[in-house]
Amino acid sequence: AQKVTQAQTEISVVEKEDVTLDCVYETRDTTYYLFWYKQPPSGELVFLIRRNSFDEQNEISGRYSWNFQKSTSSFNFTITASQVVDSAVYFCALSETLLGANSKLTFGKGITLSVRP
Amino acid sequence: AAGVIQSPRHLIKEKRETATLKCYPIPRHDTVYWYQQGPGQDPQFLISFYEKMQSDKGSIPDRFSAQQFSDYHSELNMSSLELGDSALYFCASSLWGGWPHSEQFFGPGTRLTVL
Numbered sequence: 001a002q003k004v005t006q007a008q009t010e011i012s013v014v015e016k017e018d019v020t021l022d023c024v025y026e027t028r029d030t031t032y033y034l035f036w037y038k039q040p041p042s043g044e045l046v047f048l049i050r051r052n053s054f055d056e057q058n059e060i061s062g063r064y065s066w067n068f069q070k071s072t073s074s075f076n077f078t079i080t081a082s083q084v085v086d087s088a089v090y091f092c093a094l095s096e097t098l099l100g101a102n103s104k105l106t107f108g109k110g111i112t113l114s115v116r117p
Numbered sequence: 118a119a120g121v122i123q124s125p126r127h128l129i130k131e132k133r134e135t136a137t138l139k140c141y142p143i144p145r146h147d148t149v150y151w152y153q154q155g156p157g158q159d160p161q162f163l164i165s166f167y168e169k170m171q172s173d174k175g176s177i178p179d180r181f182s183a184q185q186f187s188d189y190h191s192e193l194n195m196s197s198l199e200l201g202d203s204a205l206y207f208c209a210s211s212l213w214g215g216w217p218h219s220e221q222f223f224g225p226g227t228r229l230t231v232l
Contacts, residue, residue: 033220043205045160045223091159095221104150104173105209105221107159 002027004094006108013082014116021077021111023092029053034068034075035093035105045091051075082115089113119143121210121224129230130198138193138227142210148172149191150221151183152207160207166191167213195229203231 003026013019025034036048049059051068059066063080079086089112093105122141130136142149148167152160162175166185177183180198185191189210195202205228209221 035220037223043228044225045207047220047223050220104162104165104175105152105160106162109159 002029002032002094002096002106004092004106004108006092006111008111009109010112010114012114012116015084016081017115018078018080019082019113019115021079021090021092021113023075023077023108025073025075025092025094027094027096029096031096033095035095036066036075036077037091037093037107039089039091039110041088048077079113082113084115084117087113087115121208121222123206123208123224123227125227126225127228127230129232131232132198132200134198134231136195136198136229138195138206138208138229140191140193140208140210140224142189142191142208143222146210146212146222147189148211148213149185149189150209150211151177151191151193152209154205154207154226155201156204158204163193172213198231200231203229205229 005024032053034051038046038048049066056068065078067076089110091110092108095105096103124139128136150165151163153163154160163177164183165173169185180196183193205226207226208224211221
């Protein structure tokens with residue numbers, strides 16, 4: 001069975017600090033997708049990134065960067081120069097394949113990030 | 118661009134009542150997923166449909182049922198509501214297909230409160 005572990009539950013930083021959110025996953029599939037979602041207080045799930053199991057290239061998007069390492073089954077997310085608007089719950093998620101297509105998402109427990117002015 | 122539509126956005130019910138949540142996927146998307154997120158919890162997969170057939174099933178209570186219609190919209194029917202059913206219910210849609218897989222696009226959610 002697939003599993004996503006986000007060991008950090010709450011992180012509090014001061015604005016402009018860098019912060020890394022950890023994600024470790026378990027799966028028996030060789031083909032899978034990893035995701036990060038942001039959930040602000042308003043409740044919607046905001047898609048941040050999708051990475052497939054064959055693409056270990058790190059990715060940078062503005063202040064966000066992701067480090068995918070299959071050797072350690074980790075998909076960590078770093079926010080550089082954090083801002084108050086980054087305060088939210090962040091979920092890491094895993095999707096395996098079902099009948100050759102995308103299957104359900106399994107989410108981690110989420111990390112509550114608070115960025116103080 | 119059109120997004121996933123969920124209605125209603127908020128719903129208040131009494132214990133033992135029934136509720137129906139609706140989901141309208143992105144046009145041309147043929148797969149719908151339902152997730153339940155309790156307070157302070159992560160979203161949990163309930164059920165999914167592809168081309169009007171159930172494609173996968175998670176921890177959905179027997180009191181709940183769902184279906185996908187010919188226009189691909191989906192409805193989640195919840196009966197004998199319990200206090201513990203109070204949650205945010207997300208619907209997501211995607212295109213069923215091969216590699217590279219289509220991502221799931223989430224709707225804004227329906228917040229159900231059971232009193």
